[in-house]
Amino acid sequence: MTPACSSAAHSPAAAIPPLKTRCSNCNLRDICLPCGMTPADVNGLDGLGFNRSKVKAGEALYHEGQPFRNIYAVRMGTFKSSLTLADGREQVSGFQMAGELMGLDGIANGAYASNSTALEDTEVCAIPYDQISGLAATSTDLQQAVSRLMSREIVREHSLMMLLGSMNAEERLAAFLLNLSQRLKLRGYAAGEFHLRMSRAEIGSYLGMKLETVSRTFSAFQQQGILEVDKRHIRIVDHAALKRVFDTRVH
Incomplete structure (x- = not known):
C-alpha cells in the first residue's frame, strides 16, 4: 500500500x-x-x-x-x-x-x-x-x-x-438514524452503536430542523429510553421503538 x-x-x-x-x-x-x-x-x-x-x-x-x-x-x-x-x-x-x-x-x-x-x-x-x-x-x-x-x-x-416533507421532528430524526444505521450495517459496522461524523447543525440543515430542535429531539429520544447519547456517540437502545416513531407516519 x-x-x-x-x-x-x-x-x-x-x-x-x-x-x-x-x-x-x-x-x-x-x-x-x-x-x-x-x-x-x-x-x-x-x-x-x-x-x-x-x-x-x-x-x-x-x-x-x-x-x-x-x-x-x-x-x-x-x-x-x-x-x-x-x-x-x-x-x-x-x-x-x-x-x-x-x-x-x-x-x-x-x-x-x-x-x-x-x-x-x-x-x-x-x-x-x-x-x-x-x-x-x-x-x-x-x-x-x-x-x-x-x-x-x-x-x-x-x-x-x-419522506421528510410531512414529518415532525421526531419522525425526521428517526428516519435519519435508521437510514444511517442501515448503511453502516451494510458495510460491516455495528448498526446499533456509532459515532456521528456530522455536527448537530449539519444534521439540522439536512433535515430542515433548527439546531435547538435537533438537540431537543436527541434528548427526548434519550429520555424515552430509545437512545443513549454522549455528544456524537450514539447507541440505539430500542431499535423497535425508533422504528415505530418512523413507521407511524410511513404507514
Missing part, C-alpha cells in the same frame, strides 16, 4: 506516483462500482487504474461550479454534500460514506452543482467520466451496471428527503 519513491529527489512531482486502485481486489467491490458487473467488465475497470487520493477532515474534494471531470467513489471516511444559498448560507444535501459515489450532479451541465467536504480524514477513487463512458460504450452489461449504480445513488440521496 506504500507508494514507491523515486531516487530523483530534485523532482518532487515524480517522487511519489499516484496510487492506483484495482476494483477486482477492493473490499468495497460488492457495494461500489463493480457491483453487478461480470468478471470481464471488472477486468476492464482494472485496466483504467483509478487514482486514489486522500482528503483531510474539513477539506473540500470539489466545489460548486468547478468543471466536472471525475466521479468519486468513497473508499474510506464520510463526506457531506452541500449547496450555497443566495444569502451565503450552507444547505446540506447529503452525506456519503464508503462505497458510495459523489459528483454525479456534474454530468448534466459539465460543472459540479454542489460542494463536497470531508467530515473526517478520507480516501477516494477518482473515476474519469470520459473513460468510464468510453468503456461502457463497448459493453452493454457494463453500461447497464454503471447506469444502475448511478441511479441507486440518485435514489438514495433523494428518497429520504421525499
